[in-house]
Amino acid sequence: MSDTQQSIQWFPGHMAKTRRKIKEILPLIDAVAEVVDARVPLSSRNPEIAELIEGKPHIILLNKSDMADKSVTEEWIKHYKSQGVFAIAIDCKSGKGLSVFKDTVKTALADKLEAYAKKGMVGKPLRVMVVGIPNVGKSSFINRIAGKTRAKVENRPGVTRGNQWFTIDKQLELLDTPGVLWPKFEDVTVGEHLAFTGAVKDRILDTELLAMRLLEILSENYRDLLENRYGKLDFECDSYDLLSQIGKKRGMVIRGGDTDTERAANMLLEEYRNCKIGLISLERV
Numbered sequence: 001m002s003d004t005q006q007s008i009q010w011f012p013g014h015m016a017k018t019r020r021k022i023k024e025i026l027p028l029i030d031a032v033a034e035v036v037d038a039r040v041p042l043s044s045r046n047p048e049i050a051e052l053i054e055g056k057p058h059i060i061l062l063n064k065s066d067m068a069d070k071s072v073t074e075e076w077i078k079h080y081k082s083q084g085v086f087a088i089a090i091d092c093k094s095g096k097g098l099s100v101f102k103d104t105v106k107t108a109l110a111d112k113l114e115a116y117a118k119k120g121m122v123g124k125p126l127r128v129m130v131v132g133i134p135n136v137g138k139s140s141f142i143n144r145i146a147g148k149t150r151a152k153v154e155n156r157p158g159v160t161r162g163n164q165w166f167t168i169d170k171q172l173e174l175l176d177t178p179g180v181l182w183p184k185f186e187d188v189t190v191g192e193h194l195a196f197t198g199a200v201k202d203r204i205l206d207t208e209l210l211a212m213r214l215l216e217i218l219s220e221n222y223r224d225l226l227e228n229r230y231g232k233l234d235f236e237c238d239s240y241d242l243l244s245q246i247g248k249k250r251g252m253v254i255r256g257g258d259t260d261t262e263r264a265a266n267m268l269l270e271e272y273r274n275c276k277i278g279l280i281s282l283e284r285v
């Protein structure tokens with residue numbers, strides 16, 4: 001998605017429309033599956049979701065777990081559980097973790113299934129709305145779960161045209177987010193964290209500043225991984241000097257012996273995004 005598209009769609013009217021569509025569809029769904037990026041589970045959420053879904057059973061899908069720190073992801077799962085929210089780690093690139101999704105839906109909706117059984121309504125499919133901000137992997141998730149057999153059912157009675165329903169099997173139907181849900185852009189940390197992961201284009205932010213901020217987080221929790229990648233580093237300095245050290249180690253020196261910190265910044269961000277530094281989570285419980 002281009003920056004222009006982002007800025008065009010980032011318009012209060014669009015959010016109001018999405019909010020309206022969700023409210024409208026809420027009576028038709030049984031639960032909400034929220035896809036977030038396991039590396040930044042806080043920043044990759046829409047701040048209004050919890051309120052918008054009005055207490056519907058809520059399942060958090062910690063996607064891209066292949067790129068996150070496994071122990072941190074496990075901490076997040078425990079944390080959500082303690083709040084009564086179901087959470088599972090998934091990886092839509094390989095499909096890992098997805099096999100437990102259907103059972104998690106059934107567990108989250110155990111009361112409803114029991115009520116259906118009492119009324120003899122066995123076989124009524126469970127309907128789950130999949131939500132998430134752009135780029136967290138919603139489409140990858142739906143494609144993975146629906147597989148080749150997916151049948152798209154659109155325009156159900158009483159529902160705004162254009163809603164995308166996917167019949168997964170006799171027991172489960174998924175609905176794609178009706179509209180676009182945005183992250184909390186006005187929060188600087190959210191913008192930075194989404195830029196680290198590549199969900200927001202870093203062209204709109206200063207690359208060196210961004211790399212320095214990333215180094216602050218990495219030197220707090222992942223010094224060993226930084227040194228494995230770039231060699232011995234002196235952490236008793238500010239993040240600009242640390243970036244300089246890394247650039248120098250990679251031979252990024254310009255005339256006069258100074259480090260080309262802009263090149264070093266681009267390299268660091270790219271290597272973080274490609275998991276070359278390691279499996280790293282930027283937000284902890």
Ligand code: G4P
Pocket residue numbers: 063064065066067090091092093094132133134135136137138139140141
């Ligand atoms: P969206 O619908 O929420 O906007 O997200 P989408 O599925 O389009 O996924 C956004 C990007 O994240 C895609 O990469 C996708 O391949 C990648 N992705 C989704 N899930 C996972 C995951 O669990 N692990 C990893 N490593 N990547 C994941 P892209 O570069 O935009 O496209 P492409 O590489 O698929 O061509």
